[in-house]
Amino acid sequence: MGHTGQLPIEGGVNALAPTRAGNVPVLLVRTDSGELRGFLNVCRHRGSELISAEMCRSTIQCPYHAWTYGLDGRLLSAPRSDTEEKFDHDSLGLIPVAVDCWGPFIFANLDAAGTPLQEALGILPEWVASAGVNVDELLFHSRAESSYSANWKICSENYLECYHCQVAHPGVVDVIDTSEESYRLESRGLCSAQFGPVREGWKGSFDPTGPVGYGQFHFMYPNLTLNISPGFPNISIGPVLPDAPDRSSRYLDYFFGPEVDSGWIEDMLAWDDQIGIEDRALVEGVQRGVQAGALDDGVLLAAEQLIVHFDELLRDDLA
Numbered sequence: 001m002g003h004t005g006q007l008p009i010e011g012g013v014n015a016l017a018p019t020r021a022g023n024v025p026v027l028l029v030r031t032d033s034g035e036l037r038g039f040l041n042v043c044r045h046r047g048s049e050l051i052s053a054e055m056c057r058s059t060i061q062c063p064y065h066a067w068t069y070g071l072d073g074r075l076l077s078a079p080r081s082d083t084e085e086k087f088d089h090d091s092l093g094l095i096p097v098a099v100d101c102w103g104p105f106i107f108a109n110l111d112a113a114g115t116p117l118q119e120a121l122g123i124l125p126e127w128v129a130s131a132g133v134n135v136d137e138l139l140f141h142s143r144a145e146s147s148y149s150a151n152w153k154i155c156s157e158n159y160l161e162c163y164h165c166q167v168a169h170p171g172v173v174d175v176i177d178t179s180e181e182s183y184r185l186e187s188r189g190l191c192s193a194q195f196g197p198v199r200e201g202w203k204g205s206f207d208p209t210g211p212v213g214y215g216q217f218h219f220m221y222p223n224l225t226l227n228i229s230p231g232f233p234n235i236s237i238g239p240v241l242p243d244a245p246d247r248s249s250r251y252l253d254y255f256f257g258p259e260v261d262s263g264w265i266e267d268m269l270a271w272d273d274q275i276g277i278e279d280r281a282l283v284e285g286v287q288r289g290v291q292a293g294a295l296d297d298g299v300l301l302a303a304e305q306l307i308v309h310f311d312e313l314l315r316d317d318l319a
Contacts, residue, residue, distance in 0.1 A: 001224075001239065002028050002106040003253055005140035006054055009034050014071055017054045021108040022223075023241060026097055027051050027060070028106060029071050038099035038108050039073050044092045060094070069094050103135025104255065105237060122189040124218060124226070132211050133233045138255035141265065143238075144273070147249040148280055150287035152223065152242040153314070155250070158283050159240070160192060160219055160310055163303040168278050171271055174204040176215045176230065180303065187309040190221040194306070198230045206271035207231065207264065219306070221313045225252070229268050233257030236272070246287055 006017035007030035015030040018041050025041035027050060041050050048064035059076065060069040067078045073094035081087045098109040100117035102125065107117050128135060148155055158164070165178045172178065176196040184195040194217040198208045208215075208230035216228040223240045238252040256265055289295075300307055 001108060001237075002026075003140055003255075004101065004104045004106060007036070007106075013056045014058050015054070015056050016051050016060065018049075018051045019106075019108065020241070021097070021110050022239070023243075024110060025049055026108045027094070028099065028108075029060075031071050036099055036101065036106070037071065037073070038097035039094035040097060040110075042095070043067055044075065044094065045078070104138055104140065105135070120190060121220070122191050124191045124193075124220060127191075127193055127216060127218065128226070128228065128235070131214060131216050131228050133228055133235060133257075135235070137257055138233065138235060139258055141254045141256050142269075143251055143253050144236075144276075145249070145251045146276060146280070147243070147247065148283055148287075149247055150283040151246060152240050152248040154286050154290070155240045155248050155279075155283050156219065156223060156310060157307045158279060158286070159217070159225055160194075160306040161304045162194060162196070162217075163301065164282065168282055169275055171204060171206070171274050173199070175199060175202050175206060175208045175271070185303075185306055187306055190313070192219045192221075192306040192309055193217070204271070206267045219310070221310060222317075225250070227252075227272075229272065231268065232260045232264055234260065234265075234268065246291060 002017055002019035007015040007028060009030060014032050017028045019026050019028055027039045027041035029037040043050055043062040043064065045062065045065055045067050048062050050060055050062050060071065065079065068076045070076050073096060075089045075092045096112065098112050098114065100107055102117065102121060162178050162183060165172045175198065177183065177199045178196055182197055186193045196215040198213060202208055210231040212228060212230050212232060215230045218226040225240065226235060226237045228235055234256050236252040236254045238250055240248055240250045243249050254269065
């Protein structure tokens with residue numbers, strides 16, 4: 001996925017940006033008329049990646065052999081192809097990818113006949129709006145990238161429960177009420193959600209008071225995470241990506257409301273970064289344990305019901 005800040009529409013320019021759908025390279029295009037398009041970021045010649053950085057261009061040119069495409073994906077030129085018999089320009093255009101937006105977030109679907117974005121999102125926009133966050137007003141701030149010596153499913157399952165928060169995340173429980181009575185879990189369709197109110201008598205360096213009174217932590221199957229910290233309008237969003245059976249990576253793009261104080265943002269990012277450090281230790285410990293093969297299975301409690309939802313969706317796909 002990507003975001004609209006990567007593709008400026010001011011000034012009537014053509015903008016290109018690379019991103020990924022899972023581990024598949026995708027090229028996002030914003031034409032000077034404002035139209036959004038998506039293609040596989042792969043040359044039809046011998047598979048080279050086409051674009052590796054954001055840029056403004058009127059054509060797409062492969063850095064390997066200079067095959068050149070229009071912003072509509074048509075192959076415009078291929079050096080020396082004019083001497084080749086039966087070279088068919090028309091059949092060698094870029095492979096299209098379905099793209100759509102929710103607020104500033106751009107989603108790509110490799111299946112042109114796949115579920116439309118709004119249907120896939122389901123109740124997620126309603127949940128986010130209930131926090132008092134208007135996604136259309138959010139501005140991109142920064143991206144944080146991380147990697148883990150753990151399988152992507154272990155990372156996802158860790159995200160889907162706060163049963164471990166009392167033990168492993170003192171900064172979370174200082175700010176958010178994670179008690180069984182207050183911390184709400186819900187799953188619908190492809191989406192799972194955790195809702196945690198600000199703790200009475202909260203403490204610590206991160207001030208959660210503000211118009212956003214709840215923390216919200218959403219997971220959209222199979223691998224998208226979306227977080228709203230309590231305080232002022234904010235969202236961090238990004239996927240958990242499988243890199244190998246025992247390795248994964250993720251990134252989070254941070255967005256904030258246009259009038260959120262920079263000092264508050266700095267405190268919130270530090271608070272969030274500490275949670276990430278603690279989670280890395282947890283998931284890597286689970287990876288070491290499960291790959292030993294000493295246990296046949298584990299046990300899930302009611303506080304881990306969102307993992308059950310995730311596992312059922314995954315089981316159905318694998319079947």
